Amino acid sequence: MSEGKYSQVVIIGAGFSGLTMACQLQNQLKEFDYTIYERSKEVGGTWSANKYPGCAVDIPAALYSLSFAPHPGFSKLCPSQAEVLDYFHEVAKRYRVLEHVACQTEWEGAVWQESSRTWSVRLRDLVSGRVFHHECKILISAVGALVNPNSFDLPGVDSFCGEIVHTARWRDGLSLRKKDVVVVGNGASAAQLIPAVIHETKSITQFIRTPQYYVPNDNFDISAFWKAVFRWIPGFLLLFRFLIFVYLETAMAMIGLGQQGSRSRLVASSKSKAYMTGSAPEKYWPLLVPEYEIGCKRRVFDKAKYIPCLQNDRLLLTNDPIVAIQESSVLTQSGKAYPADTIVLATGFSLTHWDVDVRGRGNRSREEHWKEFGCIEAYQSIAMNGFPNFFYLLGPNSGRAHTSTLFAIENHTHLILRVVRPILEGRASSVEVKRESEVRYNQQLQSAIEKTVFTDSCGTYFNDSRTGRNWFIYPWSSFQLWYSTHWAGLDDWSYExxxxxxxxxxxxxxxxxxxxxxxxxxxxxxxxxxx
Structure with missing residues (x-):
């Protein structure tokens, strides 16, 4: 074990959360003594990991971009993964963030040291295998949820002669040309992938489990004229961003359990069902139309026109469960074998991003803390009592099912900076949320969620399978999120x-x-x- 290091701030994760925190540490607090650790070979988070054909953002880029780094040059309303990643690198380069990043370094744990009021962060260099410690005043987990793919452990996997690849582990140079392709899953990734590759494949067999609500949507090119308007007319891009924000926020009307919510869901679900039944063959209607209420899962915005692809004879949709993998096929519950040269897993992600052993005061673990509270939780999604100077970005209940994730990231970043300013200015040694405030907040949170469609009725991964509680959703409006992170008082925090x-x-x-x-x-x- 090698000698340790020291920084004022250690950030785990070099995706948009880590980038935003780094830039705003510099902008707002003039703090440059920070280090970012990233386990991948490159920065970019989900936009670096997800490189499958057709991958794109489903929120308009004017809002899916950082408010302090607007970008007028996107080619489409909702640009491709490559464009989003280029934008990420541009911002990182502009703020010289890459100088602070250490890639291929795994976070293995962290322990609060009461005597020094610091965190000892345990890390592993994935190239050399060397384990080392990094001491810091402030520890920030900017590890996103869309990190670790769900496992695919079926009998016969090792005997398969082709390639099995998850959409978040796409291999450069992988060709599907003239191949029989099996796609497992029917979420946003599958809906983007299939239209992008169907014309080069021999066949695609798509296995689904739960129907989705697909929403008709168009992705417009941004002309040179509009790019010039965004670039040269002061405030116009900001106005466009605000209009998109307000438009997306109208989807909040769907989530309530009252009459207004029911009416909004009826209108939205009718539109979605009309789109699916009007664009897909009738034989697929029973597989496509959900029985659960719209809104409790994130809708799939069908900019890539997946639903019309179901008219293509090369694509077969089935809900016949796969039970085993053979050398060149998959075997289903009905006994039928479907040919397969390549298996693509669009099966989502596990929750193992919170498995790292983090121990606060008195060597108390996160698992012990959450067991006491009865679920995975955090005050305002960013902090837990008994874990001084430790914060989350995109922590528990920070998810927005209807608008830009980057909006949530920026707001929680702002709150963290308000809280840690006295620490980094040397006026206090530690800060933590009061226990009674954390208890009160989570009671209010769960009470608010109970009044929405975000329950366990969908069987969605938003809900903890052990407790049934929703660990993902922030149930209030984006206006409330902005106010609570920018203007609400800081009386819920204790400083040492x-x-x-x-x-x-x-x-x-x-x-x-x-x-x-x-x-x-x-x-x-x-x-x-x-x-």
């Missing part, structure tokens, strides 16, 4: 002073300094609130 409490009471202190040292007599010496 870097100096004895008595020093705050000296006569020579200014009024401002005295306000920053508001003493809470109900807690032990050294704790104060109100930054």
């Amino acid at each position: 002073a870097t100096a004895p409490v008595e020093s705050c009471l000296r006569p020579e202190k200014s009024l401002l300094q005295l306000c920053r040292c508001r003493i809470d007599s109900s807690v032990r010496q050294g704790i104060y609130h109100g930054y």
Whole structure:
């Protein structure tokens, strides 16, 4: 085990969450002493991992971009993976973030050190296998949920003569030309992949389990004229971004269980069903039309025109479950064998991104904390009591099923920076959310979720299979998210002073300094609130 390192801030993950936090540490706090660790060979997060044909963002790029780094040059309303990744690299280069990144480094654990008020982060160099520790004041988990693919463990997998590939592990140079292809899954990835490759394949057999709501959608080219307007007319791109934000926010009307929500869901589901039955062969209608209510799973925006592809004789859709893999085919429950040269898994992701052993005060683990609370949770999606100076980006219940993930990332980044400012300015040594505040927040959260369609009725991965509670969704509006992260007070946080409490009471202190040292007599010496 090698000698450790030290930084003020350690960020785990070099996707959009890590990039946003790094840029805003520099912009807002003038903090440059940070290190980002990324286990992949390159930065970019999900946009680096998902390189399958047809991969694209399903939110208009004017909103799926960072507010402090607008980009007028996207070629389409919803650009391809390659364009989004190019934009990511452009921002990282502009802010010189790559100088702070160490790739191919796995996060293995972290322990809070009470004596030094720091985190000891355990990491492994995936090239050399060397294990080392990195000490830091602030530890931020910017590890996204769409990281670790679901497993595919069927009898006979090892005997398959072709290639089995997950959409998030696409191999450069993989060709599907003139091949019999099996696609497992029918979410957004499959809906983008199939239209992109169907004309080069010999056949595609798609195996599905649960129907989806597909929404008709067009992806427009952005002309040179509009690019020039976005670039040269001040505020126009910002206005366009705001209009998209407001339009997407109208989907919030669908999630409530009241009469308005029911009416909105009826209209939306009718439109989706009309699209599917009007564009797909009748024999597939029973496989396509869901029985659950629209909204409790993320809708699939069919910009790639997957549903019309079902008219192509090369594509066969079935819900006959696969039970085994053979040398050149897949065997189903009905006893039929379907030919397969390549198997593509569009089967989503597991929740193992929270399996890393993180231990807070008194060596208490995250698992122990969540067991006490009865579910995976975090106050405002970013913090847990007993884990000082530790924060999440895209943590529990930060998910937005209807709008831009980057909007959530930026808002939670802003809240974290508000909370940690006293630490990085040397006015406090640690901060953590109060336990009673965390309890109250999660009671309010679960109560709000119970009034929405985001229950376990869909069997969605949004819900913890052990408890049935929704760990993914933020149930309130984006306006509420913005207010709670930008303007709401910080009374739910406790700070530990870097100096004895008595020093705050000296006569020579200014009024401002005295306000920053508001003493809470109900807690032990050294704790104060109100930054």
